[in-house]
Amino acid sequence: MNSYIGELASLGTVFCWVICALAFESAGKKIGSMPVNLIRLIFALILISIYTYFSRGYFFPVDATPKAWLWLSISGVVGFFIGDLCLFRAFVLIGSRISLLIYSLAPPISAVIGLVVFNEHMTFWAIFGMIITIAGISLVILKKNSKKIVLNHPVEGVILAVLGALGQAFGIGLSKLGMQITEDQFYDPFASTQIRIISASICFLLLFTFLGKWRELFNSFNNRRAITQVAVGSVFGPFIGVSLSLLAVSYTSMGIASTIMAIIPVVAIFPHIIIYKVKIEIREILGTILAVVGVAFLFI
Numbered sequence: 001m002n003s004y005i006g007e008l009a010s011l012g013t014v015f016c017w018v019i020c021a022l023a024f025e026s027a028g029k030k031i032g033s034m035p036v037n038l039i040r041l042i043f044a045l046i047l048i049s050i051y052t053y054f055s056r057g058y059f060f061p062v063d064a065t066p067k068a069w070l071w072l073s074i075s076g077v078v079g080f081f082i083g084d085l086c087l088f089r090a091f092v093l094i095g096s097r098i099s100l101l102i103y104s105l106a107p108p109i110s111a112v113i114g115l116v117v118f119n120e121h122m123t124f125w126a127i128f129g130m131i132i133t134i135a136g137i138s139l140v141i142l143k144k145n146s147k148k149i150v151l152n153h154p155v156e157g158v159i160l161a162v163l164g165a166l167g168q169a170f171g172i173g174l175s176k177l178g179m180q181i182t183e184d185q186f187y188d189p190f191a192s193t194q195i196r197i198i199s200a201s202i203c204f205l206l207l208f209t210f211l212g213k214w215r216e217l218f219n220s221f222n223n224r225r226a227i228t229q230v231a232v233g234s235v236f237g238p239f240i241g242v243s244l245s246l247l248a249v250s251y252t253s254m255g256i257a258s259t260i261m262a263i264i265p266v267v268a269i270f271p272h273i274i275i276y277k278v279k280i281e282i283r284e285i286l287g288t289i290l291a292v293v294g295v296a297f298l299f300i
Contacts, residue, residue, distance in 0.1 A: 006252025010260035013244045018268050020237030021096035023229045030226040033088040035217045038204040039230045044238030045197045052190050061191040068187050071178030075171045076196030081203040083167015086160040093157030097272050101265040101288055102161035107258040107295045108133050109169040129297025136291030140284045176249050189246035262295035
């Protein structure tokens with residue numbers, strides 16, 4: 001069973017992120033994406049701090065090395081702040097299902113980053129997988145209108161979802177760099193998530209101050225349903241989901257973890273059909289599956 005810890009953690013991440021995305025999408029439409037971002041980080045930080053106190057004996061990650069603090073903090077800014085700031089706004093504009101589908105661009109983007117920045121080798125199958133993934137996403141978000149190919153969803157939402165994928169791709173790579181102690185030893189994934197949340201929270205606090213959004217934040221707590229949804233999303237997202245994703249990359253390769261996590265858009269289809277009674281076109285289902293298959297090819 002120990003040999004499958006990474007794979008099981010990746011699968012758990014999938015279900016956590018689907019629940020998280022649905023909760024944050026609904027809350028964001030009620031109180032706005034920016035308040036949701038900061039509130040969920042505060043909730044998650046409290047939960048993780050309590051957990052690490054009982055599991056590790058540390059309420060605060062004081063045992064982390066300067067290297068871990070540096071790279072995990074940068075990862076938090078890139079992933080939790082910039083990436084999620086864009087992604088959560090995309091949830092509001094184009095919905096979580098389409099946003100998560102576009103989010104599946106993260107593994108191909110990671111492969112390109114590895115090629116350009118780290119001079120990593122890219123196989124024929126990886127290039128083929130990137131083409132398949134992009135084709136699958138295009139099948140969903142594009143449509144033919146009066147002999148022209150146009151976006152089937154708001155341009156701003158699509159662009160923000162792509163930026164969210166970029167944040168994820170850079171963030172997860174920086175996380176692994178910060179967590180790695182030796183070739184086979186990694187810093188605690190929950191404490192690592194704690195550091196990432198701290199750095200992202202500081203950025204959001206500065207942003208709220210700069211934009212004068214504090215009144216909007218405080219007014220958000222008047223909507224109890226939205227706050228409940230944020231709390232649920234915080235448990236399954238920044239607390240359990242992100243920590244499981246870091247646990248996954250600690251016990252298995254980033255390739256395997258990313259491939260399993262890539263099925264998130266497929267899993268997200270079912271609650272939209274069952275709970276929200278959304279009519280999903282065959283073209284969208286085929287495009288989503290094609291995108292996931294493309295991600296799998298990246299790691300052959």
